[in-house]
Amino acid sequence: MSDPISTRYGGAGPEGLLPLTPVMELMLRHRSVRRYQDRPLPEGLLEALVACGQSAATSSNMQAVSLVAVTDPARRQRFAKASSGQAFVAEAPVILCFVLDQSRAERVGAATGADLWALPLVDNFIAAATDAAILAQNILLAAQSAGLGGCYIGNLRNDPEFVARELALPPRAMVLFGMALGYEAPPETGIRPRLPQSVVLHREHYSTEGEAEALAAYDTVFAAHELAQGRPKDTWTARHKARYANVEYLDGRINLRAILKRMGFPLE
Template sequence: MNDASLADNPFAARYARDFAASPRNAVIDTLLAHRSWRAFKPDPLPAGTLETLIAAGQSAATSSNMQTWSVVAVEDPARRAELLKLGENQKQILEAPLVLCFVADLSRLAAIADRINHKRAGLDYLELFMVAAIDSALAAQNVCVAAESLALGTCYLGVLRNHPEEVAAFLKLPPMAAVTFGLAIGFPDPKRPANIKPRLAQGSVLHRETYDAAQALAPVADYEVALDAFNKRERNGQPLWGLRSSARVAGPESLSGRDRLKFALRQLGFPLL
């Protein structure tokens, strides 16, 4: 199923099969139309776009209103060219006029507690890093949806976790701050389109009342057929989803350097007790 289906039934486009669901509105249509754009036009973003996107990000839920995230906007072409090296030459970093580096940031709370001479040992625990990482993800997804509602394209950049210390140094982050991922934002290049990638059937991810392990696996075979057809249309040559996903978790060597992430985070000031 191609993107032509989206106009009539965005649910069908998302699942690559007939799918009846309601209610539906413009916000839901924007969400269902998400795809990762890896090709951007060089056009700059309109004035005020960055500030609007950050306002959307700050409107996301945040644990106990602690707001344990920050973002570094990288717009300068020369800086993006440097970031490209840390991003292992993912070209969207250079093509997109804006790259947002989302930060799990406990440094601000640490500084506030120090300023009022208050204890802050709780920041040393894994729970607080989890809070900060989740806060950054919630904010980023709000930014992503806001950008797409403005006809902009986006692409998440998990690759920035491959070199956490180098990225932190590049952005001049203080201790107790680490980049969780980046987000490239710009006007999509229609000459190099991105299509809607099918997702697992809801039966695999939606459980009612209790988790059903058999139900989680049942739709996978059909999904692999649908995704394989999509990959062939996209000519990206990817193997079947189960094989590709299993390869990503086969061992520490398959984690692209992120097997040392706990060590790197401790180097960046997170004790992770």
């Protein structure tokens, strides 16, 4: 197998690194999987994955995250439709929904008679969202170590109130993103190259020196990868227009602030 670090950077990674541990090798081989076999997860695996997820660090141990595992085919179909029609959402045997959950804190506050006035502060929303992301990535890595593939589903935020209704979420709970999990169906998807370390890793202070040249080089590597995967020969910098200058791409998420307020997150 080719050097996993070099592959991660499309053949242009840093050289002379220390030997990699098996965990590092697994991380470096990460790929988002969007084709799944019609094969359920083995009994007991989901619970093991969740234990790995919950083993992640959590802000002040508040653990403001809940999970809803969706396997019902009809619900997966509805979620596929709600997340910009992405077919893999219906195909994966399980969709894990990562819930930013402040409803539990609210119940604890009510039970203990405490006025949890700081709960709605934006800082606590950021803390819970951070926790959810760390927990989720622990789950994905554990799943990958068990031979599964997965893909995050940010598009579940297109219509958070629909998703909340589907999952019977209480107020102050919202799905930040989903994760499809299952066994990959061929053809195997490739490893998507990342930005050169020269533009990501700064030493002592932030610097944009050499950034334009490094991004141009990355555009070439990225476009070649996309073409090899049978996708349009897009450059990474060109994609910024599609991502940040395109209201259609947002597919409803432009209204998120008002929606969050209705769902019990005033973000004060």
